Amino acid sequence: MSHHSTLFSQARSLIPGHVFQKLAQRHKTGRASRKFGFKEQFTVMDFIQLADRPSLRDALCCLKAASRRLYHFGLKNVARSTVADANTTRPVGFFRDLFAEMYGLCASKAPKHKFRFKSRLFSLDATTIKLCLSLFPWASFRKTRGGIKMHVPLDHDGHIPAFVAITEARAHKSRIDRTLELPRGSIVVFDKGYVDHNWFQALGARNISFVTRLKRNVVCTLLERRLVNRRSGVTSDHAIEVATRGKPLRLRRTGYRDPESGRRYEFLTNQFRLSAQTIADICKDLWQIELFFKEIKQNLRIRSFVGNSENAVMIQIFTALTVYLLLAYQKFLSRLDISVQQLCQLI
Template sequence: MQSFTTVFAQLLSVVPKYVFVKLSKDHRGKRSPRTFLRWDQFVHLLHIQLAGCKSLRDGIMGMNAAAKRLYHLGVKPVARSTFADANNARPYAFFEALFGELYTRCLSQAPKHKFSFKNKLFSLDASVVDLCLTLFPWAKFRTTKAGIKLHTLLDHDGYLPAMVTVTEAKCHEANIAKLFRLPKGSIVVFDRGYIDHAWFRQLCKSGVFLVTRLKSNARFLVLERNLVDRATGVTSDQIIQVADGEQTLVLRRIGYRDKETGKRFKFLTNHMTLPARTIADIYKDRWQVEIFFRFIKQNLKIKPFLGNSKNAVLSQVYVALIAYLLLAYQKFMSKIGLSLHYLARLMQRNLFQQCEILDLLDLRRQRLKLNNSNRLSLLV
């Protein structure tokens, strides 16, 4: 009879151990931990994310309940105070770096975006997580409110978060957008909150294409009008010049009418050769970043938090993003077409089961193995 390690251990096998050790050395603190190591902290935090634990105490109890199976994970039970101290004291930058490494690994298995062009496609957006001002005074947002903001660059190859920066909620997303370095030839799509002509010139200079919506009060001069096929929903395709102080910027303005809703949209881009309808479809696909935010808020533990310090909060956020990548990796490897929501629920209920993950995801494969096993038993 075949035996497998736990589902949790198989999920953790995606994390390259040599990479984890290297990052641990690079982010070593003043005092090296003797018992509760970086790996122990990571596994406990990841368990809280995948198992849907409601609190730090709940997470510790869940791990202790599976004490006999912790050997396969390479960890031991830990005291709640030790776990809490580690979350507060050990810099979150380690988990941020680990997230970056795992994104690269998951990207190698991710399907390409659905468009015919070969350019990399990214969506840029930010989402606020509300906090209690009394418990999180360092994240003060308004007079009686606190919060953090997740600035996210979503890669449309597999819809993976490529870069995530966490700031206080009062930080404007346009300021953080300027810090992201995008590969030459890539296309980035964002809403009107990011419109900044100086940044647009920077993107054009870097060879990066942009797609966004035109503000209703925008002032511009039409330089050229292109022919359009109204059957595709495109109502206009123009080359325009926008003024920004003494400088000007030449862009492309596209009008589009959605046949289903009847709504009209005005898009802005610096890509002069893609079909106008493709530009409209690119902006429509930007909705995937909203789906990403909804998923992590509903299925992972972005809130409530296990600690009140900034370090504890950001450590939990980046481990939640790592959990997202691990789930996405299993989705890519299974090639079954399961939704991430279903996959997350399945992992939550079977985290310490001893079976192969692919059998868990594909019931037909599981039945086939069971039938073959029964046949062998009859022959014996």
């Protein structure tokens, strides 16, 4: 049979075949399906993302129309009920682990962040995905609204998602810090919603630095004043001590005035080696994760879903983020001078 590789086949082939076999063996439940396993399920969900199909019925009709190419996709004609049942009953862990495997491949080829220091840099934030309460009753948020919250630490090496945690929409941001695992020696930047002094203690014990905005109501003791270069915009650089349930916590408070807007900001960190100007630049780069959320919501299907169960929604979200990593991986390998968003639109 003659083979003409399609864009879809090329994109999917970036995931090594042994990864599917390893994960399928890890998450198998009962007797494996000969015609529609985990790999085939991911292929269908991947097609929904790259082809921007609005529903499962529409996606399967498009695949059926290209029946001569299904062999090269690793697929056969499949009933809609088969895919729907798989999305409802099969473990989300397979798709979560597939995302983690793809991040490992992608991170090895990603360009380094723009700062001079060698430590890994991560931005941590969350975005809410709104859901119709009548269609998704398990995702109750308010009386007339439903939704879930997606927490993501963004790796600034390539600006790719490093980890994903999905919680109910009403869950506070600070709950996610207990499950977050970052490399030792890395730096994480986040907004005021994640401020937790006990977590700061835990980060310091793991040799992880943090940078965040200072809350107005923080109670602290001034320990030391450092010299600053006010021409650079830095207005203050202090060593302070804040009280916690355990030992007193020694931190650094820096002030910065934006030369463009004239607004003054205060930052809190446990990083004493970097300059105050670098601390301000790191906190300013937190905006990258907002751009990432905007990018995936505009170009991937994570606001409308092809299944109504909680399991189906989780599978679609992890598939979407795995597709984002696939596109970023292709971008890094090809050294394309375009964004992941432009590459997604091109495909």
